[in-house]
Amino acid sequence: MASSLYIHLPFCKTKCPYCDFASFIDKKQERYKIYFDALENEIEFRCRSFDQKQKLKTIFFGGGTPSIHDPSELEPLFKTLSKYFDFDDATEITLEANPGTVDRNKLLGFKDLGINRLSLGVQTFSEELIGYLARGHSVQEACEIIELVKEIGFKSWSLDLIYGLPHQNLDQWQKTIAEALSFNPPHISSYALSIEPTTPFGQIYKNSMHQDLPHEESVIQMYIYLNKTLESNSLNRYEISNWSLQGHEASHNLCYWHAEEYYAFGLSAHGYVNKKRYANSRDFQAYIEKFSERAIETINKSNEFQLFDDEVIEIVDDDKYLEERIFLNLRLKEGLELNSKIEEKINSHKLENFINQCFIEKTNNRLILTNDALMISNKIIFELIK
Ligand code: SF4
Known part of the structure; x- marks a missing residue:
């Protein structure tokens, strides 16, 4: 069985124009309760045949913007998880948090729940570029959340940064890296912007040679500068796009790169259990209906971890497993x-x-x-x- 677990919380304050994730704005919060109810039903349904609790090394709340929720909304979820899984202070429990969605009390509440690692979606420290990204937060709010996280004292935290942005040049990127390093982050994740055709950016930047986009060679220079600068600041590149101080590597993501199995729950979530890869629907209504209590009552209980047949997207046989190990392990510095x-x-x-x-x-x-x-x-x- 797996020892890592992912939970998808899809609500966001704004919809970023480059985002291809299953994420929505729900200003009136009308769909929060119905979603959490379905999520708890999904966990109950999939895990109710366990003959014993499964020990977890990591839990990851991704999204969406999980920090949009109040800790009190997450509390019942933790209770449901604790019926089927063993986790404690030694479990790495990460929550993705975006600037502009938290204050001191919320962060303290997350910490009280047992969340001990935050992944902060800062993306850039450039006032100009943050506007193009329409993230719904300012650079000032990004700096404030970092200061709060440091002051409250989470076990670990990470800054997420994006490069290769429209209108971005190497000079701006160097300033963002310098600003990031001024906070002494124990971990940085940084990926080049990927323009997905179904997003607003995909419509605007249909042509990858669009004049507002940095040239491919500039994007490569941005990565080279990033890698060199972070490594010279004791942040070891342990994976192609991830750097950390020793002991602050993201254990949850290491589970993926080590090709290990993991549970996943929530809208659009993809899991890998008992050699089966499975996927939940991206369609909100379909997900809610599927995990309404009435729907799940009708399913048999023959397997340890319950899956509907049509959710299984791949059986990972020995051959496939070896391919995945080669592909994923080579991303790691350890090779x-x-x-x-x-x-x-x-x-x-x-x-x-x-x-x-x-x-x-x-x-x-x-x-x-x-x-x-x-x-x-x-x-x-x-x-x-x-
Ligand atoms: S905050 Fe993250 S998940 Fe939400 S819309 Fe922006 S990129 Fe997507």
Whole structure:
């Protein structure tokens, strides 16, 4: 069974124009209760056949903007989880929190619930760029939330930053990194903006050569500068897009990159349990109806972790598992440990070429991507798998 658990909370203060997640604005909060009820029903339904509580290493509340909720709204969820799962102070419990949605009391309430890690969606410290992103918060609010988080003393916290933004140049990015480092964050996650066709940005920037977008070479320079600067400030790049002080790595995300199984609950959530990958609907009404109490009463209880047949999107057989391990482990700085089965899945000719081109190092029976390979990692890894 799995030892990590993801919960999706889809409500947001604003809908960012680049966002492709299942997330909504509900200013009047009319759908909050109905959603939490369905979520609790889903947990009850899926877990009610457990013969014992499952020990958890990590819980992650993602979204959406989970910090939009009051701690009192999350409390019943914790109670439901505690019926089926064992978790305590040693469990990494992360909540995604956005500036402009929390105050001191809320943060204290989250901490009282047992949340010990916050992932802060700051994205940029540029006054100009924050406007283009329409995040619904100011740079000032971003600085305030960081100061509060530090003062209250969560066990760990992370800053999320985006680069490759419309109108962004290297100089602005360098200033954002300097501002981020001035807070001494124990962890930084940073991804290049990905423009998804179904979003407002996807409509505006249909052409990837749009004049407002930084050129591909500039985006690469932004990543190189980021990596070099964070590493020279003791933030170790333990994954392609994640840096941390020692001991502050995100254990929850490490579960994904180690290709381990995890439970997932909520709208659009994808889980991986008992070698099955499953997916919940992205459609709010469909999700609510599915996990209304009446609907779940009719399901049989034959398996340990209950899944409807049509939710299973993939059976992860041994072959698929090895592919996933290669793909995910190579994202990590520690790299991929070789064994005979892994070696059978790797194209040895391609590997030799990548080693000769200094894109991959082979040390202590491990394959590790070099710095030169980081910006083209997907291409390299796909070519490597037979
Ligand atoms: S806050 Fe996050 S989840 Fe919500 S709309 Fe913006 S990017 Fe999407």
